[in-house]
Each structure stands twice: as C-alpha cells, then as structure tokens.
Amino acid sequence: AQKVTQAQTEISVVEKEDVTLDCVYETRDTTYYLFWYKQPPSGELVFLIRRNSFDEQNEISGRYSWNFQKSTSSFNFTITASQVVDSAVYFCALPSGTYKYIFGTGTRLKVLA
Amino acid sequence: GAVVSQHPSWVICKSGTSVKIECRSLDFQATTMFWYRQFPKQSLMLMATSNEGSKATYEQGVEKDKFLINHASLTLSTLTVTSAHPEDSSFYICSADTGVNTEAFFGQGTRLTVV
Numbered sequence: 001a002q003k004v005t006q007a008q009t010e011i012s013v014v015e016k017e018d019v020t021l022d023c024v025y026e027t028r029d030t031t032y033y034l035f036w037y038k039q040p041p042s043g044e045l046v047f048l049i050r051r052n053s054f055d056e057q058n059e060i061s062g063r064y065s066w067n068f069q070k071s072t073s074s075f076n077f078t079i080t081a082s083q084v085v086d087s088a089v090y091f092c093a094l095p096s097g098t099y100k101y102i103f104g105t106g107t108r109l110k111v112l113a
Numbered sequence: 114g115a116v117v118s119q120h121p122s123w124v125i126c127k128s129g130t131s132v133k134i135e136c137r138s139l140d141f142q143a144t145t146m147f148w149y150r151q152f153p154k155q156s157l158m159l160m161a162t163s164n165e166g167s168k169a170t171y172e173q174g175v176e177k178d179k180f181l182i183n184h185a186s187l188t189l190s191t192l193t194v195t196s197a198h199p200e201d202s203s204f205y206i207c208s209a210d211t212g213v214n215t216e217a218f219f220g221q222g223t224r225l226t227v228v
Contacts, residue, residue, distance in 0.1 A: 035216060042221075043204055043206075043221070043224065044207065044219065044220075044221040044222055045120050045157075045219040047216050047219075050216050067219040082206060089154070091156065095217075100145070100159060100162060100228075101149075101157070101159065101208070101217060102159075103156045103158075104125045104156065105155070105156045106155075108154075
C-alpha cells in the first residue's frame with residue numbers, strides 16, 4: 001500500500017535558521033513520483049517540487065533543497081535561512097496511480113521573527 | 114502551468130441545506146478530477162475520483178449519496194454536499210488530470226461552514 005509519513009507535526013524556528021522537514025514513504029511501485037506542496041494559511045496548495053524515482057540527485061532551488069534517498073525511502077526538504085513567509089503547512093505526497101495523491105499528515109512550520 | 118478554478122472560495126450554509134462546489138479546468142480538458150477534504154489541522158484525504166461522462170468512484174467511507182459528484186463536461190466537475198451538517202464543515206479542494214505526466218493542478222479550495 002502507498003503511505004507517506006511526516007513524523008514532525010510542528011516545527012518552530014527563528015528567522016534565518018535552517019530547517020529540514022522529513023518525509024518517509026512506502027510504495028510497491030518501481031517507478032513513482034514524489035511531491036512537496038506548501039499550504040499557506042489561505043489554504044491553496046502551492047506546488048514546490050516533483051521528483052522521479054529514477055533521479056536521486058539532490059535538487060536546489062534558491063533557499064529550498066531536497067534530498068531524495070531511495071535506499072531509506074526518504075525525501076527530505078530543507079529550507080535555508082528561513083523567513084517568516086515560509087510559515088505554512090508543508091505536505092509530502094505520493095501519487096497512487098498517476099494523479100490520485102496520498103498526502104502525508106503535513107508539517108506545520110512556524111518561523112518566528 | 115494549467116489553471117484549475119474552484120468556486121466558491123468559502124460558503125456558509127444552514128444545517129440541512131445543500132451546497133454546490135464547482136471545479137473548472139480553465140485552459141485544458143480534464144477527463145478526470147479528484148475531490149479532497151481537509152479537516153482543520155489535518156491532512157488532505159481523497160474523497161472521490163470524478164470521471165467525465167461516468168459515475169464517480171468514491172473512497173471507502175465516503176457516502177456517495179451525501180457527496181454528489183457530477184462531471185458533465187471535460188472542464189467542469191461539481192461536488193454537492195447534500196443535507197449538510199456541522200460535521201461536514203471542512204476545506205474541500207479539487208485537482209485535475211492534465212493528461213500529461215506532470216504534477217496535478219489544484220483548485221484554490223472551498224471552505225465550507227455549516228451552521
């Protein structure tokens with residue numbers, strides 16, 4: 001069965017600190033995608049990244065970086081030099097089928113000024 | 114990227130009434146759309162898969178007679194919460210299949226409050 005675990009329910013950091021959000025997944029598929037979404041207080045889901053299971057290279061986009069480790073079934077997300085605007089709930093997701101998403105329980109990030 | 118529009122953004126209704134939520138794909142055709150529900154401080158849970166021209170497929174535990182889904186065209190799926198009760202108060206969000214293997218595109222969500 002598909003499953004996504006985000007063990008960190010809530011994290012609080014002070015602005016400019018680095019923070020890593022953990023995501024561990026389970027799947028029987030040999031090929032799959034993994035996603036991270038940001039959900040600000042307004043509620044909409046903001047797409048952050050899609051990663052193919054064949055590509056284990058780490059990815060960096062500005063202050064965001066992702067570490068995909070297939071051997072440990074983890075897809076962790078790091079925000080460098082966090083800012084107050086980063087405060088949101090972050091979801092890791094694994095599609096079951098092509099577009100039917102299984103979401104983790106989310107990690108609420110609070111960045112304090 | 115593809116745009117999915119959801120309407121209304123928020124709605125307050127009286128207990129016992131029905132409310133309809135629309136999900137539109139604005140610049141592409143979507144044969145399949147998905148409806149999710151999110152209770153406060155919880156994750157998004159898939160409710161149903163909406164298929165154009167056929168019956169929706171509901172996830173286990175979701176009452177199909179209570180949550181009516183109609184996917185009458187390739188750009189519109191509607192979710193009607195019938196005989197709403199306060200426990201139906203939640204955030205409902207849809208997503209659409211673009212037919213291309215990229216990320217799913219989500220609507221902005223609808224916050225339903227039943228009083």
